[in-house]
Amino acid sequence: MRFELEHASVRYPRILALDNVSLSIASGERVALVGPSGAGKTTLLGLLHGGVRPSAGTVRVDDRVLGEMSMKDLRATRLAMGFVPQSFGLVPESRVLQNVAAGRVGTRNWFGTLRDFLAPSRDTVREIHETLERVGISEKLYERVDTLSGGQQQRVAVARALFQKPRSLLADEPISSVDPSRARATVGLLSDLAQERELTLLVSLHQYELARELFPRLIGLREGRVHFDSPSSKVSESMFRDLYELDVTSS
Amino acid sequence: MTWYRRRTVLLFMALAGLGAGFYLGLDPRTLVEPRTLRVLADFFGASFKPTLIAADGHSLWPAIWSGLLATASFAAAGMSLAIVFGAGLSFLATSGWWDGERAGRYHRFLGATVTAAARALIAAMRSVHELLWAMLFLAAFGLSPITGVIALAIPYGGTLAKVWSEILDEAPQDAANALRAAGGSPVQVWFLGLVPRVADDLASYGFYRFECALRSSAVLGFLGLPTLGYHVSLSFDNLLYRETWTFLYILFGLIVAVELWSSVLRKRRGWA
Ligand SMILES: Nc1ncnc2c1ncn2[C@@H]1O[C@H](COP(=O)(O)OP(=O)(O)OP(=O)(O)O)[C@@H](O)[C@H]1O
Ligand SMILES: [Mg+2]
Numbered sequence: 001m002r003f004e005l006e007h008a009s010v011r012y013p014r015i016l017a018l019d020n021v022s023l024s025i026a027s028g029e030r031v032a033l034v035g036p037s038g039a040g041k042t043t044l045l046g047l048l049h050g051g052v053r054p055s056a057g058t059v060r061v062d063d064r065v066l067g068e069m070s071m072k073d074l075r076a077t078r079l080a081m082g083f084v085p086q087s088f089g090l091v092p093e094s095r096v097l098q099n100v101a102a103g104r105v106g107t108r109n110w111f112g113t114l115r116d117f118l119a120p121s122r123d124t125v126r127e128i129h130e131t132l133e134r135v136g137i138s139e140k141l142y143e144r145v146d147t148l149s150g151g152q153q154q155r156v157a158v159a160r161a162l163f164q165k166p167r168s169l170l171a172d173e174p175i176s177s178v179d180p181s182r183a184r185a186t187v188g189l190l191s192d193l194a195q196e197r198e199l200t201l202l203v204s205l206h207q208y209e210l211a212r213e214l215f216p217r218l219i220g221l222r223e224g225r226v227h228f229d230s231p232s233s234k235v236s237e238s239m240f241r242d243l244y245e246l247d248v249t250s251s
Numbered sequence: 252m253t254w255y256r257r258r259t260v261l262l263f264m265a266l267a268g269l270g271a272g273f274y275l276g277l278d279p280r281t282l283v284e285p286r287t288l289r290v291l292a293d294f295f296g297a298s299f300k301p302t303l304i305a306a307d308g309h310s311l312w313p314a315i316w317s318g319l320l321a322t323a324s325f326a327a328a329g330m331s332l333a334i335v336f337g338a339g340l341s342f343l344a345t346s347g348w349w350d351g352e353r354a355g356r357y358h359r360f361l362g363a364t365v366t367a368a369a370r371a372l373i374a375a376m377r378s379v380h381e382l383l384w385a386m387l388f389l390a391a392f393g394l395s396p397i398t399g400v401i402a403l404a405i406p407y408g409g410t411l412a413k414v415w416s417e418i419l420d421e422a423p424q425d426a427a428n429a430l431r432a433a434g435g436s437p438v439q440v441w442f443l444g445l446v447p448r449v450a451d452d453l454a455s456y457g458f459y460r461f462e463c464a465l466r467s468s469a470v471l472g473f474l475g476l477p478t479l480g481y482h483v484s485l486s487f488d489n490l491l492y493r494e495t496w497t498f499l500y501i502l503f504g505l506i507v508a509v510e511l512w513s514s515v516l517r518k519r520r521g522w523a
Contacts, residue, residue, distance in 0.1 A: 049432050071358050079434030089429025091447045102443055106434025113439055157429075164433055 001062055001080060001168035001200045002027045003048050008057035010043050010224075017043040019224040020057070025202060030194050032211035032232070033204040035221035036244050041204040042086055044221065045170050048202070049083045050074060079106030082161030082199075084171040088153050092146035096137075096156050099145055100128045103164035131159045134189060136182070151178035158186060162193065168200035169193070175205060183207065187214055208240045297492035301500055306491055315501055318472070318479040322505065325396070325468040325478055329403025330461050336376075336408025341415035342441050343369035369412075376409030381467050385474050399476045403464055414456055422448045458513040462506060469502050479505075 004024040010017045018040045025031055033041050046052030047059050050066050059066045061077055069077065082103070090099050101116040101124060108116060116124060125141075132138040135155040137148075145153060154177045161169060169190060175183035187203065191214045194201035205211055211218055212232045220227040220235070220243045227243055228235060281287060303311045343365055385402035392398045419441075427444035435443070446453065472480025479502045486494035 051428060051432055075434045075436065077434075078432055081432070083429065083432040085425065085429050085432070087425045089425045089432075091426045091444065093447050093450065098443075102430055102435075103433055105430055105436075105439045105443065108439075110438070113443070117443065160429075160433075 002060075003168075003200065003202070004060040004063075005044075005047065006058045006060070008047055008054045008059060010040075010047065010052060011055040017224055018047070018054075021224070021226055022057075023219065023226060023229060025200060027200055028194075028198045029217060030191060030201040030215050031203075031217045031219060032215035033202060033219050033221065034206065034208075034211055034240070034243065035204075035227070036246075038223075039221040040224045041221055042172055043224075045083075045172050045202065045204060049081050049170050050078055051083075075106060079164070080167045082164045082166035082169045084154075084157045084161045084169075084174045086172040086176070088157040090145050090153055090156055090160075092144070094145060096132070096140050096143055096145060096148070097125065097128055099156055100131060100160045100163050103160040103162075106164075128159075128163060131163045132156075134162065135159050135186065149177075151182060154178060155186065158190070166199065169202070171201075171203045173204050173206070175207075175210075184210060191215070206244075208237060293490075294492050294495075298496045300493055301497040302493040303497065305494065306489075311494065311497060314482055315497070317477060318482045318498065319501060319505060321476070322465060322468045322472075322478040322480075322502070325399045325403065325471065325476065326461065326464040328396075328400045329407060329468065330457075330464050332400060332404035333407035333411055333460070333464075334457065336404060337411025337415055340369050340373055340408065340412035341419060342438070344373060344412060344416040345419045345441065345445070373409045373412045373416075376405050377413065379406065381406045382470065382474070385471055385476075389474060394475050396476075399468070399471050399478075402471065403467055407460060407464055407467075411457065411460060415453055418449050418452050418456070419445050455513075455517065458516075462509050462513070465506060465509060466502075 002025065005021050008021050009019055021044065033044065035041055043052055047054055048061070050059075050061075053067060061081075064073075064077075066074065066077070091102075097120065098117055101120055104116070105113060115121065120128075129138050129141055132141060132155075135158050137152050137155050137159075140148060140152060140156075145156060148156065154174060158171070158174055161171070171190060174190070175186050178186060187205065187210055190201060190203060193199065201215075203215070212235065215232055217230070218232045218235045219229045220239070222243055228239060305311050305314070346366060381402050384405050385398060388398040388402050422445050424445075426448060427440050430440045430444040469479040469483075472478035472482065473484045475481060479498050482498045483495055483502075486492070486498065
């Protein structure tokens with residue numbers, strides 16, 4: 001899947017969250033989005049998956065403008081994108097199984113939806129179990145989500161996006177709640193899957209080492225603007241530190 | 252509010268109360284007229300000696316059972332239909348169902364129109380009391396069971412829709428947004444992302460309304476439907492106060508039984 005922002009801005013009542021951002025991400029690219037809290041990472045990911053409307057500029061997915069699509073086309077486009085929200089977006093009162101099954105809502109009619117929710121078929125359960133195995137929590141299949149730890153919930157959200165069988169994966173700080181070794185494993189999994197299935201991968205995170213090691217391209221955001229956008233080999237540690245520097249005067 | 256404004260408001264409320272009393276011709280002396288006092292004494296005196304034997308010597312049990320059964324049946328049938336109305340309308344009246352669709356202007360306009368229409372319909376259903384609906388349908392269908400069921404289902408459906416849609420509007424939106432992002436349709440988002448987040452609140456309010464429906468169903472008997480209210484009014488009109496109290500106690504028992512049942516369910520499910 002190909003993504004393109006053209007002079008895109010997002011204005012909230014009190015703040016310009018994204019300020020005239022232009023960038024394009026080619027199909028199959030793996031990109032890390034870095035930047036301090038409030039830089040606009042979540043907003044940018046929201047623009048790309050259609051959850052946030054631009055106040056100016058255009059968002060294109062596979063060369064089609066998101067805001068001009070019919071409801072049906074928009075749903076089909078969103079079905080092809082796996083999204084892991086920063087706040088997970090799980091239903092805590094439901095089981096892990098149902099939450100992961102929800103990744104396929106876009107492909108289900110009302111009967112299938114009901115079936116997945118109440119009595120999923122053996123094939124569906126097996127497939128969900130395999131997906132959970134990949135993120136390392138298959139034993140939690142029948143647990144209620146609100147009994148899991150934050151890191152485990154985050155992995156359920158990742159599993160839901162993988163179960164969706166998307167053509168692209170957008171993950172908003174998918175490792176913010178897990179320990180360092182699990183963090184490496186999770187991002188490594190996303191990166192491996194992206195290469196294996198030729199997915200476009202866009203992940204926001206704060207870890208310089210991980211970002212450089214697993215992503216060929218880094219985009220640095222700060223105060224709603226693109227600070228750098230370059231191959232990760234060209235991003236030095238000092239550039240990265242500058243991005244996060246609290247009292248840097250914006251150029 | 253400062254003290255002098257509070258005093259003005261209190262003074263105004265007192266004057267309004269007095270004014271209303273004069274307008275209605277309320278006279279406290281009617282309360283202590285001998286005839287009134289005798290009726291009151293007869294009626295409340297009978298509350299200590301409810302009877303299970305009717306004036307003609309027959310047992311009251313058949314009437315009690317049929318009254319109970321009819322009261323519960325009308326309430327259950329009315330509520331079932333009300334839940335269907337309530338679920339459908341509360342979906343349409345929830346402000347979030349079309350909002351999340353970021354598609355074009357046309358759909359947003361359509362969504363806003365449908366929501367406004369649903370809310371107007373809910374207001375219309377609620378603004379007429381079930382007794383008035385019953386009188387209306389009595390004129391149309393006669394004393395048929397359908398009269399009672401529809402008369403209950405309309406205002407109760409409207410109230411369920413209003414309160415449920417308010418509960419759903421307050422529900423956390425993150426799961427709903429995630430489902431939209433995965434390509435879910437509005438109905439799927441509603442059922443899988445919003446309803447489960449507040450299912451307990453929706454269910455407890457539904458239960459509370461069921462208790463209200465039992466009371467309303469009993470009252471519909473005053474119009475001639477065969478619920479407990481029918482027996483209450485019949486015995487009352489014939490000055491058989493002891494029988495009246497029997498039926499009132501039965502109604503009270505029914506409400507308490509439902510209350511207990513719902514609190515047991517609540518405990519078992521760990522509801523607040
Ligand atoms: N719905 C909203 N309404 C108003 N302001 C918002 C909203 N969402 C984000 N903002 C503001 O936009 C700016 C960018 O927010 P965003 O969530 O995109 O940052 P972020 O880079 O994801 O930060 P973090 O690393 O803390 O998640 C912030 O200043 C935030 O306060
Ligand atoms: Mg964020």
